[in-house]
Structure formats: structure tokens, C-alpha cells
Amino acid sequence: MKKLLQKIVGKSPWLYRINAGSCNGCDVELATTACIPRFDVERLGCKYCGSPKHADIVLITGPLTVRVKDKVLRVYDEIPDPKVTVAIGICPISAGVFRDSYAIAGPIDSFIPVDVNVPGCPPRPQAIIDGILEAIKIWETRM
């Protein structure tokens, strides 16, 4: 296990975050994994980047509202292949408590191929780290 984790840590995918109309709850948890030393996602070799063109793993939050749909899809298309998509929170996975609202175009997997789901409202930072680990494993097979 340790060897495997070391191998994973040795490689360094860059993370990119898309907010598809989230309530910000999940984004706060994502910020927690990155900015707070207690959870420090950079131990996994990951790093948040500011441009979609630098991204390897994309973390999507929010139920994909009608208003942001086109912009989200445009940004998503700018991320170079191969990429791994992780849906964070119940919003992108099933639209959660907003399901069936006139303002929601999601769930996200009807527009974007998703690889890993991390449900929760919001999920714990540790659960997000689990999801990122799973994404890194998928990413290694795609490189």
C-alpha cells in the first residue's frame, strides 16, 4: 500500500475547480483541502491551478444551473485531454435538493463524462481526498 501511495505521490496532477452554480458549501470544503494545513492536499502531489489549460483533474461542484451551463461547458472544453472529472457533492451527481427545479440543467453527467463521484452535502475534506486519490489512479492509466 505504501509503495503504491508513494508511486502516486511521485506524480503530480494539477487540480482545477469549476463551480457550476454551487451554494459554495462544497467549494469551502475544497478550499479547506487546499489552504488549511490540516488537510493539505498537496501531500498527494496535487496542486490547484488557476487556468483550465494547465489542469489534469477537474473538480466540479454545483448542479449546473441554466445560467452557467454554456460557460461551464466552454471552460471544460479548454481543459486538455487526458483529464479526469470528479463530481464533488450531491449537486453535480444528482442535482440533490435542487432536482427538478426550472433553474437547473444538470445533473452534470448528462453533459460531461464524470469519472468519480463524491456525494455529501458537502462531503468531508477527507472524503474529497478519497475522491482525488481515486481520480489520480484513473489519471495514471490515462497518461
Place this chain on the structure above:
Amino acid sequence: MSSFLKIALRNLLKGPSTDPYPFGETFVPKGLRGKIKYNAKACIACGMCEHVCAGGAIQIKETADKSGLEFIVWHNTCAFCGLCEHYCPTKAIRLTEDFHTAHSQEDKYRYVERGFIKYVTCARCATPMVPIAPELMTLAYGQVNKDIEKLRHLCPKCRQKQSLR
């Protein structure tokens, strides 16, 4: 300046504050609301949880062969709000402290908590009915004596007749 040095020194002595997870054990705060657990034995199929569920995660449906009720919680739309546990009269549904929810896309629709309530038949008229959980008996009667225990095996109609006699 000296107070800053004090803090720096204290932090140096305290060691890293990073949670070792996923390389080691993590902590779980008491009362964390995590994945739902369902106990079909205590459930009376009142439907309250399905009614109050904020995320629409719960479904109680009669099976195709009409042998009982199927209970499904889809974790992928559960908001961990805890309403189901709060309103469940027998606490058959509750939130655990399990937060490990990451799973791959293939499992999206398989990521559920399931339960099955098998119908029993009324001791008098043999109508199929939802079994009455012992949790409900203690809730309704406190002390359950022999006479009351008999009511437990009757369907609502026969129970009414029996109690009015």
C-alpha cells in the same frame, strides 16, 4: 515581535498539525452526519422519512411479487440533513459517522442502502400486512403485556375489532 516568536516556538514544539489521512488514521468528530443506515426489522413503513426527505433520496415501494416492501436510500442525493432520523418514530433509519463516500461513476446508481420488509399475515383473517416492530410496541404501550402482544399479530381491521370488544 516577542509574541510572534512565542507562537513560532510553540508551533515548532507541537509538531505538524496536518491530519495524516489518507496515509494514516483520521479523526471523526462526535455526531458527524454521514451515510445512512437502515434497519428493516425496526421499520414500520409509515413513510415519514420518505415524506420529509430533503433530497428525495428515499423510496418505499411494494415489490413486483407483492411479498413485501422494498426500501431504498440513494446516497447520491442524500444531503445528510438528518430529518429522516429525527422524524422516524422507531429510529429504524439513522445517520452513521461513515463519511467514505467516494466511488466511481459505474457505481453511481448502485450506491444505495437497501432493505426489505416482508409482509406477514394477520393471525385471524390472513390479510398480508407490515409486521409490527417491537420498537413500536414499546413506544405505544410502554409495558407490553400478553393481551397487547396478541394485538401485534392482527391486521388493523382485526385489531380494531379486538380492541372494541
